[in-house]
Amino acid sequence: MGSADGLRKIAVLIGIFAVLKVQAVPLTGDNADAGELRDDILEINRGLNHLFEGDIAVDPNRNAILDQTRRWKFPIPYILTDSLDLNAKGVILQAFEEYRLRSCVDFKPYEGESSYVSFTKLDGCWSFVGDDRVGQNVSIGARCDTKAIVQHELLHALGFYHEQSRSDRDDYVKIWWDEIEEGMQHNFNKYEDDFITDLNTAYDYESIMHYRPLSFNKNESIPTITTSIPYFNEIIGQRLDFSAVDITRVNRMYDCANTHTLLDQCSFELINICGMIQNEADNADWVQTLSNPADPDHTLAGRCRDSGYFMKFDTSSGAIGNSAMLESRILYPKRDEQCLQFFYKMSGVAGDKLVIWIRTDDGTGTVQNGRRIHTITGDGDAAWKIAHVNLKVTEKFRYFFQGIRGSSVSSGAILIDDITLTESICPSAVWQIHKFSNVLATTPLGTPVKSNCFYNSEGYAFGINVYPSGKDIAYPDYVGMTFFLCSGENDAVMEWPAKNRQATIVAMDQDPDVRLRMSSTRSFTTDTDPRWNKPTATSGQEFGWSTFISIQHLQRRSFLKNDDLIITADFNDLTHLIKTEVPVKPAAPSNEIPEEKPVSELKMRPETPKHREARAANPCGPNHCINGGVCVESKGEASCRCASSQTTYYTGKRCEKTNIDRGILGALIGGAAGTVVLTLAIFTIIRRAQ
Ligand SMILES: *[C@@H]1O[C@H](CO)[C@@H](O)[C@H](O)[C@H]1NC(C)=O
Ligand SMILES: *[C@@H]1O[C@H](CO)[C@@H](O)[C@H](O)[C@H]1NC(C)=O
Ligand SMILES: [Ca+2]
Ligand SMILES: [Ca+2]
Ligand SMILES: [Zn+2]
Numbered sequence: 001m002g003s004a005d006g007l008r009k010i011a012v013l014i015g016i017f018a019v020l021k022v023q024a025v026p027l028t029g030d031n032a033d034a035g036e037l038r039d040d041i042l043e044i045n046r047g048l049n050h051l052f053e054g055d056i057a058v059d060p061n062r063n064a065i066l067d068q069t070r071r072w073k074f075p076i077p078y079i080l081t082d083s084l085d086l087n088a089k090g091v092i093l094q095a096f097e098e099y100r101l102r103s104c105v106d107f108k109p110y111e112g113e114s115s116y117v118s119f120t121k122l123d124g125c126w127s128f129v130g131d132d133r134v135g136q137n138v139s140i141g142a143r144c145d146t147k148a149i150v151q152h153e154l155l156h157a158l159g160f161y162h163e164q165s166r167s168d169r170d171d172y173v174k175i176w177w178d179e180i181e182e183g184m185q186h187n188f189n190k191y192e193d194d195f196i197t198d199l200n201t202a203y204d205y206e207s208i209m210h211y212r213p214l215s216f217n218k219n220e221s222i223p224t225i226t227t228s229i230p231y232f233n234e235i236i237g238q239r240l241d242f243s244a245v246d247i248t249r250v251n252r253m254y255d256c257a258n259t260h261t262l263l264d265q266c267s268f269e270l271i272n273i274c275g276m277i278q279n280e281a282d283n284a285d286w287v288q289t290l291s292n293p294a295d296p297d298h299t300l301a302g303r304c305r306d307s308g309y310f311m312k313f314d315t316s317s318g319a320i321g322n323s324a325m326l327e328s329r330i331l332y333p334k335r336d337e338q339c340l341q342f343f344y345k346m347s348g349v350a351g352d353k354l355v356i357w358i359r360t361d362d363g364t365g366t367v368q369n370g371r372r373i374h375t376i377t378g379d380g381d382a383a384w385k386i387a388h389v390n391l392k393v394t395e396k397f398r399y400f401f402q403g404i405r406g407s408s409v410s411s412g413a414i415l416i417d418d419i420t421l422t423e424s425i426c427p428s429a430v431w432q433i434h435k436f437s438n439v440l441a442t443t444p445l446g447t448p449v450k451s452n453c454f455y456n457s458e459g460y461a462f463g464i465n466v467y468p469s470g471k472d473i474a475y476p477d478y479v480g481m482t483f484f485l486c487s488g489e490n491d492a493v494m495e496w497p498a499k500n501r502q503a504t505i506v507a508m509d510q511d512p513d514v515r516l517r518m519s520s521t522r523s524f525t526t527d528t529d530p531r532w533n534k535p536t537a538t539s540g541q542e543f544g545w546s547t548f549i550s551i552q553h554l555q556r557r558s559f560l561k562n563d564d565l566i567i568t569a570d571f572n573d574l575t576h577l578i579k580t581e582v583p584v585k586p587a588a589p590s591n592e593i594p595e596e597k598p599v600s601e602l603k604m605r606p607e608t609p610k611h612r613e614a615r616a617a618n619p620c621g622p623n624h625c626i627n628g629g630v631c632v633e634s635k636g637e638a639s640c641r642c643a644s645s646q647t648t649y650y651t652g653k654r655c656e657k658t659n660i661d662r663g664i665l666g667a668l669i670g671g672a673a674g675t676v677v678l679t680l681a682i683f684t685i686i687r688r689a690q
Pocket of ligand 5: 041054055056152156162
């Protein structure tokens, strides 16, 4: 290839993007993206000439990657200025959580530090590269309010350039210089390896930092960048989530040993079963079992011979009520919310039970005190199913699975696989669509598959529509997804319209390693539009995306593992984020020059034997941070890193909550009304007595 002909061919292949853009239908009432494919950073930033490489605020003569002084200290202080759209504030907090799940990168509300990130709605989406040490803007302009764009801009802020500016990029991509818009050639510069480092990672077509084929192009259907391996022409520029290599690089650059929110994960592939243990006091054991064609595991879905294990409790014999327990190792939570996600399959007749327990520290240091959290009863449907269980543990604990034989005619087993325990709140809606290929084949374009109604933590009821064969005639190759309010049992007491709530829909990549999942996540935030008024019995009006994910993307990765599509959704109150801006305090002149003392031979004395501190001597034991704050030892003292989950926003030394849960507020008002009635009654009695 290399001829103009070759380029034309590729143009035809990827021209679909451009064609779709041209045909983009005008705003049709129920589309969060005005019916268009969401523009990427470069299209949004078109015409902003002060930017370098499309979305980097200029100052190209430095290099954060090799320059240690440009690296951040964690947690990174941030300000959410009130110029931001409410939806942008919500997705910024979501992006923080993606970093916390996969790396040691962390963020905290600004409290007068000299280095900080100020998220501001300026023109376009852009960032500086590396820590400026004087406070810096990250612009999340109009249409930049997606989680993936925020993740991308924060990678710049952390010190990363675009993937195609690597020194060895010409081995992997071809730049079509003649097709680049006049004066934009500098956006395709590459850097030599004395300027940036690849951190010993291979060129990554899948990086969230890669340009798309149609970047700075003259002709809207002719690409400026194509890949040496043609398969990747459709991959470059993905804006789903971090790639595996993006994560490796962040973790290498910042010497991350741990993540903030991943507590435990197991796919049972190794014989040590991730440190899980059998209980001795029950009737049987869980057995690590190899997949077979009749019973494939979940991790590999039966695709590989001689691998793919799951844990199995046989319920085909023994007395009714016989049980086996499989316990996790001891875990040390940092927040007070955990979500246990796992896959299970119950192949017996209805009635077998799978019970999830936790055992916490009883105060003597041993982990006892069992607490039953959740029970799943088999319904005779032997398919792999996903389960989410919220744990709310604040001290060291084990979680465990108890399988129980529920019927004398049971002839099957209980299987579990692919467990993930993260310190986050489980989604309020989980919808698993079985046999998706059938659904796709039998549902005509424009026809939705409707979910049941789910309740969010406040009590709003909502549902999801999936259009497997497309929602809009203009986008037949895309799965559409929309959100709608259902009429629910709390409607009389809820606030209407349901404004300032962020609806988030996720099509889940079912990779067994949660850090490698590249799920598709979309969010919008509700306003005072009548569609958010109290829904009628027939249902509310839908709102969402006709281009949620392309069929082609859906068939990649593990979106359709076992032919199941798993969708999760949330509807979170962002009212407390309406006012978040804090004034910048004049920074005290900082002479905090990074200590890089040369190691002198004289100082290298033999190490004195280390005194072993008891666990209780740790300033963070017990964790005094409340509301899920993470306690971190900093210079021998306890310091709280305040978590910002999707529903709550914390601040202060101990992470006090700033918003009142609406349910509680309702109860308070109810209580107050009761008091008034009682007082009136008493007055009446007193009057009578007089
Ligand atoms: C961010 O941009 C605004 C508008 O250009 C500017 O006034 C402000 O000083 C900038 N903030 C920082 C921290 O550079
Ligand atoms: C863009 O390329 C197509 C295909 O080669 C061509 O037909 C069209 O005229 C070009 N448009 C412009 C504006 O150059
Ligand atoms: Ca046992
Ligand atoms: Ca497995
Ligand atoms: Zn960029």
